[in-house]
Amino acid sequence: MKILITGGAGFVGSSLAIALKTNYPSYEIYCLDNLKRKGSELNVARISQLGIHYVHGDIRNKEDFDSLPAVDTVIEASAEPSVLAGLDGTPDYLINTNLFGTVNCLNYALKHRAGFIFLSTSRVYPIKTIETLNFTEAETRFELTDDQPVKGVSSKGIAEDFPLDGARSLYGTTKLASELIIQEYNEFYGLKTVINRCGVITGPWQMGKVDQGVMVLWIAKHYWQQQLGYFGYGGTGKQTRDMLHVADLYRLIDWQLHNLEKVNGEILNAGGGNESSTSLQELTKICQEVTGKTIPIKQVAETRTADIRLYITDNSKVTRLTGWAPQIGVRQIVEDIAEWLDQNHVTLEPILK
Template identity: 80%
Template sequence: MKKILITGGAGFVGSALAISLKTNYPSYEIYCLDNLRRKGSELNVARLGKAGINFIHGDIRSKEDFDALPIVDTVIEASAEPSVLAGINGGTPDYLINTNLFGTVNCLNYAVKCNAQFIFLSTSRVYPIKTIETLDFEEQDTRFVLTDNQKTRGVSSKGIAEDFPLDGVRSLYGTTKLASELIIQEYNEFYKLKTVINRCGVLTGPWQMGKVDQGVMVLWIAKHFFEQKLAYIGYGGEGKQTRDILHINDLYRLIDWQLHNFDKVNGEILNAGGGVDVSVSLQELTDICQKVTGKTIPINKVKENRPADIRLYITDNSKVTALTGWKPEIGVEQIVKDITDWITENRADLEPILK
């Protein structure tokens, strides 16, 4: 019987992975650690309990909170302050750094104590902003598109690969995740800790509490659902900025495979995103939201760019697909439908959070 600890376990990603694992492997003992800081995470505690998952109220910033935890076989590090704007738009970066960097160190030390496998959820935001912004692209009718005419290594029309250059500024959020990646590699080498790092693109799906700075898919759909205003911000205000997106159920399939084939991914760094086939611009997303919700809302145009924003990001999944056989299966329109259905079914609970 496997025992698994998921940090950030009441968050969107952590709770989704926990519930899927418990559903598919009822004999597994799953523990979810979370400080419940993010608005809406309290809703997931009841969901975890109903699924037979052990919830522990604790904080990865606190070494003492790990002392009472049981010995486990695997740690899935899904906790984070995920805002790209954290520490940039006023305030200090203390919480960000203490959670995303020092918190990860506490998780690693706990994993060493347990001799546990360590799955780390990193981010595509480790790739530097200015380098991405200088990539060759085409402006099409509804989106920006990467070309194969690139001077930078690790990028093509398929997207950005793991060997993309890492020199440069990437946001404080991206920097803390990259610093954690470097430390994880040291633990893999010198403590012989089995590790895998997944650089995730834009993750989304039901039970994500979307905000302006994190969870834009849910935010965009919710604004349509509740008939509120939105804005295309930056890059001329046309809504052509483009991202690939990954349904949480597709991410689960990858984590499930890694969990049960760990020796094949030990020490690896893997991109994991929607890729070209599951990508969308804001303009295209608006059309899909209108189709699925049946509602049209006013969208303002703001030409000026926001701090730390990028024109487009697409994940090149070539490495992870070759290594594991995994690739995304859930398309953009199905993602919008899933989230819309979730909001409809849970409107009373979600309206105060998402509206």
């Protein structure tokens, strides 16, 4: 099998490439990446030493696809992933990458009649609607209830039929727009596709920042004993997310790669679910236990732009169709990332500290 992974030197793309090459040594894998994200240059050596082909290119440039060979499947993992992207300036790079770049990927896939696996995001769901959901305030976190004002949400989390009307961030909008175009290619060009609306993906080799990669950021700040803050919602740190280890995501992508016809045309939520969820307050406690370090955490009551109180993925549909469910819990995720920091602290310190 020949596979192209766009964003192939990024956190998710390189993780998928390495796992695929390790499990299927005979597969020919190409990773296309423009290396814009700080730290992605470290992954070029990691993938190249396994015999994965790194191609320096940009999905915004359709000419960069011309030198690529025909492949059987495209895994579209490239993105400007920040939920704040475009909010403090021009959105051009965001739109050109996340929307027009996806169109270039689709046209390349169509040219070679390749399957198309798209990594979308839970951020396609509107912020204001999520913020009006019914919840309870427990001792250390916020929790969804079963009694809700809209469809597609319960105590299990948010499902694929959650309403899409409303604003969601420019980042979420570009991903949703890409989803709509993918559905057109599936219906009218016969391209085999699947869309995965991923929750918070994390794990070793993610270069975490405030606006994207909060799990790694939280652990790194503990590791190097720097200050953090609980921002918004009263400054209590009770805002809650589910966390998906990239190794769990790989198991889903692996299944889809080899069974694409069984989920052709589907849109699937994929996240950690309630079983792998944490509030910031709970995450702080686990980080203290795993790293043995306690750091100052300031409390800021004011809620920031595009923040949400509570998001949990309802994985019912993806589990029903594929049998997949996440297996790695929050504590193991923290332990994996802490071990990675320990083993690579010299290299990572200039990036993450």
